[in-house]
Amino acid sequence: MSPFLLVGMDGVDKEKVQRIVYEMSKGSKYFENEERKEAFIRQKIEHMRARCAKLSATDISHYQKVADKRVAELEARRDLSRTWLHVDMDAFYAAVETLSNPSLKGKPMAVGSMSMISTANYEARKYGVRAAMPGFIARKLCPELIFVPVDFEKYNHYSSLTRKVFQRYDPDFIAASLDEAYLDITEVCRERDLSSDEVVQLLIFFIAKVADELRRSVFEETGLTCSAGVAPNRLLAKVCSDINKPNGQFVLPNDRMAVMTFISSLPIRKVGGIGKVTEHILRDVFGISTCEEMLQKGGCLCALFSRSSADFFLSVGLGLGRTDASQVRVRKSMSNERTFSATEDEVLLYQKLGNWRLSYQNSRIIP
Numbered sequence: 001m002s003p004f005l006l007v008g009m010d011g012v013d014k015e016k017v018q019r020i021v022y023e024m025s026k027g028s029k030y031f032e033n034e035e036r037k038e039a040f041i042r043q044k045i046e047h048m049r050a051r052c053a054k055l056s057a058t059d060i061s062h063y064q065k066v067a068d069k070r071v072a073e074l075e076a077r078r079d080l081s082r083t084w085l086h087v088d089m090d091a092f093y094a095a096v097e098t099l100s101n102p103s104l105k106g107k108p109m110a111v112g113s114m115s116m117i118s119t120a121n122y123e124a125r126k127y128g129v130r131a132a133m134p135g136f137i138a139r140k141l142c143p144e145l146i147f148v149p150v151d152f153e154k155y156n157h158y159s160s161l162t163r164k165v166f167q168r169y170d171p172d173f174i175a176a177s178l179d180e181a182y183l184d185i186t187e188v189c190r191e192r193d194l195s196s197d198e199v200v201q202l203l204i205f206f207i208a209k210v211a212d213e214l215r216r217s218v219f220e221e222t223g224l225t226c227s228a229g230v231a232p233n234r235l236l237a238k239v240c241s242d243i244n245k246p247n248g249q250f251v252l253p254n255d256r257m258a259v260m261t262f263i264s265s266l267p268i269r270k271v272g273g274i275g276k277v278t279e280h281i282l283r284d285v286f287g288i289s290t291c292e293e294m295l296q297k298g299g300c301l302c303a304l305f306s307r308s309s310a311d312f313f314l315s316v317g318l319g320l321g322r323t324d325a326s327q328v329r330v331r332k333s334m335s336n337e338r339t340f341s342a343t344e345d346e347v348l349l350y351q352k353l354g355n356w357r358l359s360y361q362n363s364r365i366i367p
Contacts (some may be wrong), residue, residue, distance in 0.1 A: 017128035017141060041280050048285045051304055060299055065296030069119055071314055079232070080254040081324040085169070085183045085211060086237035087218070089162065089226045090246035094121035099223050109146040110138055118150055121245060124211035144358050155179075165217045169210075173326065174234075180241075182234050184325055185210055187227045204251050211249045232259065235321025239270050259319040264292040268308045271316050282313075291316050 017249055025031040093111040098104045108124035110117045114135035127142035159178040167171045170183035209227040218226050224239040225247040229240025232254045243250040268291055269279045286297045294317030302310045305340050
């Protein structure tokens with residue numbers, strides 16, 4: 001089984017799921033929105049193909065030289081001196097609800113409602129149920145599916161408990177969300193006399209012990225399991241945390257050859273920052289499906305994308321990511337979400353907007 005299949009859904013009949021999703025959603029607002037998104041992707045692909053077709057042999061030669069130069073510059077910046085750990089709680093919302101109500105254990109369950117699902121446990125994922133799926137479709141896929149309403153107060157509580165554990169390993173850890181974080185464990189490894197001078201396999205063994213220790217501490221403090229990925233940078237650490245999910249870990253050595261081997265067959269969609277639209281463009285326009293192929297098609301990428309986008313793609317092809325120490329970041333925005341049932345009641349809509357505006361005004365912090 002490939003470690004890069006969607007966690008918990010490796011045995012799912014994808015064609016059956018797609019057929020049910022189509023049949024159940026046809027004619028709904030969800031279906032219309034999905035159609036708009038598909039049309040947008042097709043338009044982007046055709047536009048990019050047209051631009052690609054206009055490139056002359058001279059253009060391609062020029063941009064290949066640009067790509068080669070950028071690859072050399074990016075490679076020169078490679079930093080293998082840091083050790084980053086990405087920890088990701090396993091089906092967090094669902095796991096918290098099961099911890100609160102043990103009778104849910106072993107039963108297919110989703111946090112959310114018939115309108116939309118926030119997350120699903122691994123039992124439900126076997127049926128094709130996933131996050132961001134309308135609940136009425138999920139119920140069709142899994143008639144025994146149990147819905148549990150969202151309770152962010154509860155999730156925040158358990159998230160705080162996990163963060164107390166993270167602070168023991170990195171006081172300046174980066175919280176990516178309620179259920180995931182990045183930790184720079186370089187100093188922890190140094191304190192335990194784990195240096196790059198060690199034999200590689202021995203170093204991997206001891207780093208794995210640190211990751212395992214952190215995961216056990218999270219379980220002892222919360223009763224929840226998590227998965228971890230360790231790598232020379234944050235981008236790769238996040239990818240690694242997904243490989244042996246749930247309740248597992250994967251260590252990628254701080255070694256260039258190991259990184260390049262790892263990245264060679266890595267599907268591009270597994271990389272943070274490459275979403276559905278970008279994946280389709282890279283695959284359908286350039287024939288790029290793995291990270292290694294980013295380097296092979298570097299000239300075309302430099303020709304048709306902005307400097308920053310092309311640099312990102314080339315960095316991915318080299319297995320490069322952020323390695324700088326975490327910084328205290330100023331909050332630039334705040335958000336809250338709630339999914340409403342469909343309604344044409346204008347009075348209700350204006351009432352909701354009025355309540356939101358009042359809540360926003362009361363929450364503003366005046367410096």
